Amino acid sequence: MSDPVAANADLLKTTVSPAALAGIAKWYGKAGDVATAEIVSIDSKSMTLNCKFVGVAHRNVVVAFKPRLTSYADAEETLLEMKAISQEGLGKAKPPKIRSFRLQPTGIPDGIFIFTLFPYLMFSPPHGGSRFFAPAQLAQSYVDVKHIGWAFGAGVGWHALNTLYTWTLCWKHSIPFGATVAYTGLSMFTGFHTWVDLKKRIRIARIDAARKSA
CATH class of the missing domain: 3.20.180.10 (PNP-oxidase-like)
Structure with missing residues (x-):
């Protein structure tokens, strides 16, 4: 071929x-x-x-x-x-500027999983109470709550690193304050999905600028 x-x-x-x-x-x-x-x-x-x-x-x-x-x-x-x-x-051009926020919903299920399921499993009482706690109590019978807490902490830490990287992209590409807050906040919730979409926007902006320039 x-x-x-x-x-x-x-x-x-x-x-x-x-x-x-x-x-x-x-x-x-x-x-x-x-x-x-x-x-x-x-x-x-x-x-x-x-x-x-x-x-x-x-x-x-x-x-x-x-x-x-x-x-x-x-x-x-x-x-x-x-x-x-x-x-x-080489200092001959400036990075493209992104002036608006764009919602990237693909990571929302990940955020819901980390920030809803883990706290539910961690803080549900080990015995008694409403039937609402029964699934958590069943999980706690197989997995130590400390291990669940470590997994939750690791997930939050990973999302925090993604948030920091998103912030550096926002700073480098002159994204306005309101849109930066939205991007970093969503990145803390969804993780890498947000900055991956932002980098796609940056790439498109670069290509458009390069196509127009001599």
């Missing part, structure tokens, strides 16, 4: 400018002082750039794709994203 990216190499060679490819070679290929670059070959695993260095020397630089590319559309978007990230890293 032919490589879906290599089959469209000629089209992909013109996706970004020689100056942008030089930035990609510098940032991703650690190539040093590159003046311009052009794509010699590209496939789903990597691309080879022929780089012209200051002083007129030429050398090929290989940049690997991780994860590997799956299609022409994926390759085009990845090249544009790499252009944006390299320009940010």
